[in-house]
Amino acid sequence: MTTTDQPLALGIIGAGIMGERLIGALHGASDSPVRVAALWDPSPEALARVGAAFPAVPQVAGSDAVVAASACVYVASPPASHLGYARAALAAGRTVFCEKPLAIDLADARAFVAEARAAGAVNFPFASSPGVAALERWIAEGAVGTPRRLSIAVAFARWPRPWQADAARWLDARAEGGFTREVVSHFLFLARRLCGPMDGLAGTVAFPEAGRSERAIDVTLRAGGIPVTLTGRVGGVAEDDHNTWTLEGDAGAIRLRDWAIAERRGPDGRFTPAPDALPNAEVRPIALRRQLAGVVRMTRGEPHHLATLAEALAVQEAVEGILAL
Known part of the structure; x- marks a missing residue:
């Protein structure tokens, strides 16, 4: 692993919303510990859009060229393609920073986690969130006391959200999409990290439209033994995206x-x-820059605060369990 003081060469596969946001978080930060070494997406339109906004980012001809130019590869493509790119990066001796979920097949995700070990992490930005840091501080100060219950509620005026319209093909499909995978997963990660391992899943999920993703979930589970209630709805609210994660003690x-x-x-x-x-x-660009500082530490083989592959797999197990109810 590199131990130089030079900025880490980060390659990006995927010029969608997440790839563009990460580039934006780096834009204009002269002291960043990370530089974008290469960007590729199979969509010329996506590359043209990002290129117009960030002309200094080097674009390459394929995913292999991204891997070759990088010390770490950020996989920000649709979920079905994650592990193909991640495995290619690992085979070349690179580390991997991957969007969630790891895969659309749980068995494949489990196998990948066993293969990759500590050479990867997953982009759950709550790991670097100032708001989450405040929650952790309050918990340590005794503001909650002994936790008694956790409630998670998410609601959307429509799904996908308006800013995701270009990705609606997979974001609203049963195989890869839905708000449980895209949004609820973040709050389950937070439940696992702050409260403990999750089990005891029960409840219902509604798929009222053939071939499309879920429109409602009503779930109970436990996190570190704490009872959790989880609700999610599409429709019935004015906000594009409203959510709360509430810990009571x-x-x-x-x-x-x-x-x-x-x-x-x-x-x-x-x-x-x-x-x-x-x-x-x-907050988003602040958290992303903190995430990237963790990527540098991961690539150097140092302790980091990012979501580990094992944590991400535990979240995916819970998410897919919900969708199978």
Whole structure:
């Protein structure tokens, strides 16, 4: 593994929303520990869009060229293609930073985790979120006390969300898409990391439209022995994307609202944001830059805070369990 002080050469496979967001988080950061060494996507239109916004990013002719130019490969393509690219990177001695889920087949995901060991991580940005850091601090300070229950609620005016319209073909399909895989997975990762391993899954999932992804889930499970209620809905709300992750204990309650805003419940029963809370649009690039600092540590073989492959697999097991209810 490299131990130089030079910026890490990061290759990106996938010029969709996630690839573009990561490039945007790096744009203009002269002291970044990471540089984009190569970008490729099978869609010329996607490459042209990103190239127009970030003309300095080098584009290459294929995924093999991305691997060759990089020390670490960020796999930001649709889920069915993740492991093919990730395995090619590992075979070339690179590390892998992958979007979730690892795969669309659980057996293949399990095999990959066994193969890759510590040479990979998954992009769950809550691992680097300032809002989550506030939750962790409050828990350590005793604001929750002994946890009694966790509730997770997500709701969408429509699915996919408007900014995902270009990817609707797979994002609204049973095989790869749906809000449970795309959104709920993040909150299950948070439940596992802050509360403990998940088990005891039960509930219902609704697929009212043939061939399309789920429109409602009502689920119970446990995280570290703590009872969890999980609900998700498409329709019935005005917001494109509204969510809460609420942990209650014998001493109080805390929550994360709308991806980014850490809040504590006061004596009057109302939740009040942390003084330094920022909306998700402002937090996202901060979290992504922190994620990339973790990518550097992972590639150097150093301890890091990113979601490990084993954590991501545990989340995927829970997600696919929900969708099979």
